[in-house]
Amino acid sequence: MAFRVGEASMHHSQWCGGRGQAARWRKAALLLSLLPSLAWTNDLPADAPLARDEDEDAAPPPRPRQFGWALAEVTAINLAVWGFDRYVLNKDFARVGLDAWRTNLRTGFVWDQDDFSTNQFAHPYHGSTYFNAARDHGFGYWGALGFTLVGSVQWELFAENHLPSFNDLINTTVGGWAQGEVIYRLSSMMLDQRATGTERAAREVTAGLLNPVRGFNRVVRGDAWRSAPNPKDWQPPVFASLARAGYLNIDAGPPLNQFFAELDLRYGDALRFPVDAPFDAFNLGVQFTTGEGRLISRAEIRGALAMLPLENGGNERVLLGAFQHFDYNDTQAYELGGQSIGAGLMYRYLAPRGRELRLALHLRGVVLAGITSEYAERAGRDYDYGPGLAFSFDVSYGRWPWEYLKLQAGTTWLHTLNGADGNHLVHEGTLLLDVPLFANVGLGASFTFFERNSFFRDFDTVSRGIPQARVFLSVH
Template sequence: MAGGAGQSHPQSPHACRRGGTGLLLPTYKRRSRALGRMAVRSEGTNSAALVHFTLVLLLAAAFPAHAEELPADAPVAPAPARRHVWLALGEVTLANTAIWSVNRFIRKTDWSDVNPEVWKRNLTGSFEWDADKFTANQLDHPYHGGIYYNIGRDNGFTYWESGVLTFLGSLQWEVFGENNPPSTNDIINTSLGGLAIGEVLYRLSSMILDNGATGWKRGGLEAAAGLLNPGRGLSRVVRGEAWRVGPTPREWTPRHFSSFARAGYLQEGDAVTGQAGQGQLLVGLSLRYGDPFLDEFHKPFDSFAMDASFITRQAHFLSQAEVQGLLAVTPLVRRPQWQVLLGAYQFYDYVDIGNYQVGSQSFSGSLLYRHVLNGSLDVRATLDLRGVALAALSSDPSETNERGYDYGPGLGATLRAALGSWPWEYVGLEFKASWIRTLDGAPNDHLIQEGRLHADIPVFRELGLGLGGSIQLFRRDSLILDENIGPQANPRFQVFVSWH
């Protein structure tokens, strides 16, 4: 899969080169069992996936906030779309072949030199844990999984069916697209991350498309949606949907949607050494799609939230990103003033703060609570009990891992509470804790914690302007055999102006 580029440690003379399923992405280094390990740190994030991720949020921020009332005779759910199974498989193969051809014949990368002997080895050999950069594995792979995913979604597949296609697309690339052994973490990050990011891209591109438009307007809308969602754009062109006139599905426009931004000053530090980092500018972008308390729920991600923070320091431009999508929900208690729901969520998390890095794919069982105080003012709280399918967590290089981060599954819990008026949270509190068991890396377990207190107070509500700030603390405790390693703690303080 595709890799982020930037500054890295000196390359081992035995290091193999690796690229991936990104268009014209810089190559990066990867471990091969036969060739030994090498040190790889995420010192740069100038990858194509990061550029596109930023574009997604900027385009989505242009959508106006809205809360619509459905007519009484509106259908609760559309008829199932026809599935184009073989066409979807062909489009995934076409995408992989086209990207491999660019890397092999134009960029002439070493890792793309494949042949039947390599394919046989990859088909019969074992999987490995690679040593790619943190950004490549935790950002680029999920993004490219979203391309596979959206080929499936646009060909009539459901959320779960598209997940199967995403896995097959990733496996096809790992076996046939490069001469390195297939990677366990690539398959997991591409498949699960592709589910979360892919469905977000599908929903946002649906809000742009208008099947009834014609002429220049239709062309502009299709181009914008394709730029936002390349996998779906490819599929619509292949099937002729990009110019076919017809009805636009009602479900493409959510009842509740809001995007908002904040800009201000950020100060980071290291609580262990007492050193303060250099102050810098911060830009944050957030999306809220649907509402589990106010909307009917029919399909995964009928309600989701997406948040990202960007800072001016070049080496860590994308500081934090999170996607949380509601997979299923059922009411436990419904009263006029308060509700309790039982739900399930999928999470994609990415944190890159100085030398503290965490990326994970996880699922949860969740309790959701809402109490209406006055009008639209309410108090909300959520308790998530998470199962972490795979987490990448920064650690000191050791004799078993010079990558700079460990891989493993784990368990976690999140507690969130907020006072506000949808979608504006005036005051909120959040605490996360996760235990990670290392499968590849240093022989240790990790306990990671994050606490956050934030406020965003309306100043000119009619203009959507507010003033706010937040205090965050990221902490990692590692238990490594025969070593005494203290905790790592990174506080953050920010003040900002918000626009809703």
């Protein structure tokens, strides 16, 4: 469903300072804050430009960069989370002092043994709070990167008596960039500084739940109730969402039968509108399932960092771009997720009646990924860690944002740095059919195949193929 951006009718993720159960509670809080902030609105023709609430000439100047305040707030976030862990939850890891700091600084970074969801989902969210502290104090995407790194280093060295870890530093920092910019952009969409009364209160509360750092700052500064023009970059040129819900079967030895709900958001569209700043166009997908202990089984972000037009004539357009990717898969059958940066080649052919064919090729350098491993016990986990390379392609046909038919396929190679020595080669593919029934409702099915071939230095090769099938109703 397409969204009208900036209209009064539109309403539209876990603190992770520690380990284990505390992180799970924080993730639950994130989900509860995100779900109420999304709702449907009217349809919009796919290529229609969207109206703004205010004249662009009335838009306020950008907030000045406040280095000292941004650094202070990053530090305050760490103090607040550490204080909660230490004095409210009474966690042993939060009992720090000079001895713990000396040990951390003398020993340096190691690889930790936290569970997959804590390392690959919770820590990136923690990093997003540092990122948003900088964003809300006037820094753009590029300027906020360093503050995220500083916040992560502070936490690893001084907020825990566990030794600092490589994987936390990378996941919190790089994952925090992707989650942080998405959260900042979505919270901007919620806000309307010209609204008053109940609508204004609802918008401020919703944005604050989605982006607590920004919500806190808006209250402290008085922005939460001050009437002012809206910055023009708070709204994308086009925004769309789709939801799917239905039945999921995973053939993982004994079959796993689950119900699922999936939410996909499309912010901007690089093939129709300029990408002047990082994440002017991004896709966000989240799948929730009923599997035991795994509320979120999939989450992915693909954000455009910069785009170079190669062809823009007639009904065709070709772009070359740089992208940041965040991937998280935690099913009962396998785990795979990590942070990556890469290049992408995108193509769009506009057919009659608004139908379009889209193709995308992506080559990514995987900074760090975790993947299921049968022999990672020596590292104290059930997954290996390592960098690698990934290649993928997407082909779809439909009427934006509705993809009637879509094929996705890709291959990922990972080299183990910590875990069971060796290499992993993963092949993935999904074929999806989503047929319109009436109005914005569709009926669909998808088939996914996941194959992992793990070549260990000290153990036998392991090959596993895991098919998944889904049937669902969709709302666009």
